[in-house]
Amino acid sequence: MxxxxxxxxxxxxxxxxxxxxxxxxxxxxxxxxxxxxxxxxxxxxxxxxxxxxxxxxxxxxxxxxxxxxxxxxxxxxxxxxxMQASPASVPMKQAAIKAAKGRLTRADRSLSATGGWFRESVILRDILRVHTPCSRSLTRQSSDDVCSKSELWRDQLHLTLANSEEP
Incomplete structure (x- = not known):
């Protein structure tokens, strides 16, 4: 080619x-x-x-x-x-938002198809890159605890994406 x-x-x-x-x-x-x-x-x-x-x-x-x-x-x-990078590059922000939306969509599809709470929580943790005490090994936490945290992460990401307007 x-x-x-x-x-x-x-x-x-x-x-x-x-x-x-x-x-x-x-x-x-x-x-x-x-x-x-x-x-x-x-x-x-x-x-x-x-x-x-x-x-x-x-x-x-x-x-x-x-x-x-x-x-x-x-x-x-x-x-x-x-060429120098612009620290406040709108196109780079748009690309990051589109990537996050795509990952969130795939995570939602995965959850709907498999009902897999663990996979969703790992994907959402990766998307948000959460570095808090609740991002410790998920295997040591109860499934209810992980599910509630993954739902919170998903809601936070949805809110963030909804508030970020693409010009």
């Missing part, structure tokens, strides 16, 4: 942009030198990072900072190296 066609196919949503940006970043970080048609990948990364108000990882930046040639790829490499 040609890289320019691949770049066109990968533009769909903010969450997809975030996932693709991370994949492309890892691809760039794995290069030993710029590939012949690398400008297609680099131009996609410029668009994604600009759209997400984000920046390259240090590993990818290190690879691209060593480019000393001229041409499209070198120009894009230099452009990528100077």
């Amino acid at each position: 040609k890289r320019n066609r691949l770049t066109d196919a990968l533009r769909t949503s903010v969450l997809a942009e975030r996932v693709v940006e991370e994949i492309v970043d890892q691809l760039i970080a794995s290069w030993e030198s710029l590939p012949r048609d690398g400008h297609h990948v680099l131009s996609l990364q410029v668009e994604l990072l600009a759209s997400l108000e984000h920046e390259l990882s240090p590993q990818a930046r290190e690879v691209l900072s060593g480019v000393n040639s001229s041409g499209k790829a070198a120009k894009l490499a230099r452009q990528l190296c100077v």
Whole structure:
């Protein structure tokens, strides 16, 4: 598959942009030198990072900072190296919210299909990254205790997602 066609196919949503940006970043970080048609990948990364108000990882930046040639790829490499992340990036927040909503939906489906309280509580704990005494090993707690906590976590997440408006 040609890289320019691949770049066109990968533009769909903010969450997809975030996932693709991370994949492309890892691809760039794995290069030993710029590939012949690398400008297609680099131009996609410029668009994604600009759209997400984000920046390259240090590993990818290190690879691209060593480019000393001229041409499209070198120009894009230099452009990528100077891009800086916005601390209050709305698109990055939107991507995180979409990911959380998707995980919550899957957790709700899983609970409905299996009635599995343990799996839901683990998924919701992971989503919220709760680091409190109640996030200790769930096997030491009664199933009723875990169920009530997972319902509380789910309600808190629903409230958080409902209050966060996507522009």
